[in-house]
Amino acid sequence: MSQVKRRANVKMVPLQSDAIVPERDIDKAPVLEARHLGIEFGGLKAVDDFNLTIGRTEIAGLIGPNGAGKTTVFNLITKVYEPTMGAVLINGHDTKGLSIVQASKLGIARTFQNIRLFDQMTVEENVRIGLHNQIKYDMATGILRLPRYWKQEKRQHEKALELLHIFDMEKLADETAGSLPYGVQRRLEIVRALATNPSLLLLDEPAAGMNPHETEELMENIAKIRDQFQIAILLIEHDMSLVMGVCEGICVLNFGKVIAKGTADEIQANPVVIEAYLGKKKEAQA
Amino acid sequence: MTKAKRNRLIYNIVTFALVIGAFLLLQSMIANKSITRSLKGQLVPICCWVVMAVSLNLVIGISGELSLGHAGFMSVGAYTGAVISGWLLNAHGVDNTTLRLVLAIVAGGMAAGVMGALIGIPVLRLRGDYLAIVTLAFGEIIRNLVNVLYVGVADGRLTFSFLNKSMPEGVTMLVDGAKGAVKIKPISTFTAGFVLILITLIVVLNLVNSRAGRAIKATRDNRIAAESMGVPVTKYKMMAFVTAAALAGMAGALYGLNSSTVVPTQFTFNQSINVLVFVVLGGLGNVLGSVISATLLTVLPEMLRAFSDYRMLVYAVVLILVMIFTNNPLIRSVLSSAVAPIKRALRGKKQGGETA
Numbered sequence A: 001m002s003q004v005k006r007r008a009n010v011k012m013v014p015l016q017s018d019a020i021v022p023e024r025d026i027d028k029a030p031v032l033e034a035r036h037l038g039i040e041f042g043g044l045k046a047v048d049d050f051n052l053t054i055g056r057t058e059i060a061g062l063i064g065p066n067g068a069g070k071t072t073v074f075n076l077i078t079k080v081y082e083p084t085m086g087a088v089l090i091n092g093h094d095t096k097g098l099s100i101v102q103a104s105k106l107g108i109a110r111t112f113q114n115i116r117l118f119d120q121m122t123v124e125e126n127v128r129i130g131l132h133n134q135i136k137y138d139m140a141t142g143i144l145r146l147p148r149y150w151k152q153e154k155r156q157h158e159k160a161l162e163l164l165h166i167f168d169m170e171k172l173a174d175e176t177a178g179s180l181p182y183g184v185q186r187r188l189e190i191v192r193a194l195a196t197n198p199s200l201l202l203l204d205e206p207a208a209g210m211n212p213h214e215t216e217e218l219m220e221n222i223a224k225i226r227d228q229f230q231i232a233i234l235l236i237e238h239d240m241s242l243v244m245g246v247c248e249g250i251c252v253l254n255f256g257k258v259i260a261k262g263t264a265d266e267i268q269a270n271p272v273v274i275e276a277y278l279g280k281k282k283e284a285q286a
Numbered sequence B: 001m002t003k004a005k006r007n008r009l010i011y012n013i014v015t016f017a018l019v020i021g022a023f024l025l026l027q028s029m030i031a032n033k034s035i036t037r038s039l040k041g042q043l044v045p046i047c048c049w050v051v052m053a054v055s056l057n058l059v060i061g062i063s064g065e066l067s068l069g070h071a072g073f074m075s076v077g078a079y080t081g082a083v084i085s086g087w088l089l090n091a092h093g094v095d096n097t098t099l100r101l102v103l104a105i106v107a108g109g110m111a112a113g114v115m116g117a118l119i120g121i122p123v124l125r126l127r128g129d130y131l132a133i134v135t136l137a138f139g140e141i142i143r144n145l146v147n148v149l150y151v152g153v154a155d156g157r158l159t160f161s162f163l164n165k166s167m168p169e170g171v172t173m174l175v176d177g178a179k180g181a182v183k184i185k186p187i188s189t190f191t192a193g194f195v196l197i198l199i200t201l202i203v204v205l206n207l208v209n210s211r212a213g214r215a216i217k218a219t220r221d222n223r224i225a226a227e228s229m230g231v232p233v234t235k236y237k238m239m240a241f242v243t244a245a246a247l248a249g250m251a252g253a254l255y256g257l258n259s260s261t262v263v264p265t266q267f268t269f270n271q272s273i274n275v276l277v278f279v280v281l282g283g284l285g286n287v288l289g290s291v292i293s294a295t296l297l298t299v300l301p302e303m304l305r306a307f308s309d310y311r312m313l314v315y316a317v318v319l320i321l322v323m324i325f326t327n328n329p330l331i332r333s334v335l336s337s338a339v340a341p342i343k344r345a346l347r348g349k350k351q352g353g354e355t356a
Helices: A070-077 A100-105 A123-130 A139-144 A147-167 A182-195 A212-229 A240-246 A264-269 A271-278 B003-032 B037-062 B070-092 B097-123 B130-147 B190-208 B211-221 B223-228 B233-256 B269-282 B287-303 B305-326 B329-355
Strands: A012-014 A020-022 A032-041 A044-054 A059-063 A085-090 A108-110 A200-204 A232-236 A249-254 A257-262 B150-154 B157-161 B172-176
Touching (some): A032 A070, A044 A059, A044 A085, A044 A257, A059 A070, A059 A212, A070 A232, A100 A108, A108 A182, A123 A182, A139 B190, A147 A182, A147 A212, A212 A232, A212 A240, A240 A264, A257 A264, B003 B287, B037 B211, B037 B287, B070 B130, B070 B150, B070 B172, B070 B233, B070 B269, B097 B233, B130 B269, B190 B211, B190 B287, B211 B233, B223 B233, B269 B287, B269 B305, B287 B305
Parallel strands (some): A059 A249, A108 A200, A200 A232
Antiparallel strands (some): A012 A020
């Protein structure tokens, strides 16, 4: 913890009514705006009136007890679910009715809570799938092995290794993704997501199953990724040392509703949050 | 060169070397007249079944969808090929057999490809096993359709009908209902079959090792992750399915033009399962395995003609055994440890060669 600089001490400024972004992002259009977002599953409101604005280079955290609807929010943003209420704007574009693929092309990339790698493919091939819409050539070029095929394959290979270098994983390029240890698989998911050249990276419990040392490394890497790629990151995490250490704005969700928003210090001091996590303090002990 | 790249290259070279070697060997045997009559008659069918197996492997092994109507595409190709060849001969007097064969194969491939697209567009948008159900039905529908299909050529024009009576006077029948495609001039050659296998291998192997092929494999491994990475899943499933259907149609045209008649009962559900057996025995996603298993399983029943009644029974048992054994971790580890020394020896030789 000691050598990691706390990034939570950025001054947050209001953007709209209740939206806050880091001061440096105030003049830039926000990456993500969720307005009154909600979804119902057969009468059950899994997410209700969810508002969130994420600045151009902000690292934001989404926390809450189990079953609060955090992953549902991710699925709404990435268009796995179509919201029944409200809207999601990505880089100013309304995502109403878009498919997962179209949302990805608008600049969203994500990792999954239960890792979803392409298990039978190699590490490099996994990253190359992320590069699918970045370095292109068509099917006929591939079958006929035209000069463009060799040129683009080389570019993909170089770019994939460059991205794998973030986590020092170049040496694993030829390994089968499914055979990697858990922690490495999580990192590979992040690399693969970064390969799509996103403006917003969604990380669903990136530190799950990692030991404290690995978590600390991950924190540094998350900050490094943001600095290097100048992107916004929204992460769901239960490890509070990571959330409080790296997130600038934090949003707390409980039973599908936002119960608090603010910086790490504000959230830690918020009685509503403490109650959601630890339960209500017993009143008068008569 | 990376390890994965080198392994892939070795695999491709071995596959092509095996096919080309077998072709040269058989050609020299034909030249020496040291080949048995029955094997010589089987050469073109073997080529057809190899193409069928490799193309079905593209659907099942590479794109991860189950297709149970591959023989349906073959029959579309066979009938189209027979009609086109007969039409070119009767209406346009094209005597050049090679030209006719090539045009018939291309037309057969295109017709089957269009059929594949028609099926794929609605079905591949769905998740789950719908493709298996629909292709199963497709195979049966096609078989019943061609059962009542009449195609004739009169005055240089093709006439289609589902009623025999409506054929004009002086017509030369090309497809005669339940009698099938009749009076075909057999024009298929072993060389054509060999070239078709090479084309199939080039298409499938090059596709697998390209951007599109990786996208196809990604949709197989994890559909949601592939979509989240911006890979349009339906498009790539279509690509694999239509390519496979077109290749099956080409194989069908070659198969149909190998004998004097093609009857609907040649392309039953059993034939689709037969090709499925080739693919499963050869290994899902393993193109070389498909080539070998399709060849062996086409030649063996002919050699074991005395037991041919039990073939389907044995197939079923062998298929179940293969599925049990290849999924058993103990047996897998024994097998891989048996293969390991050979792999090591090969690698050692390679590295020695590189440093020297």
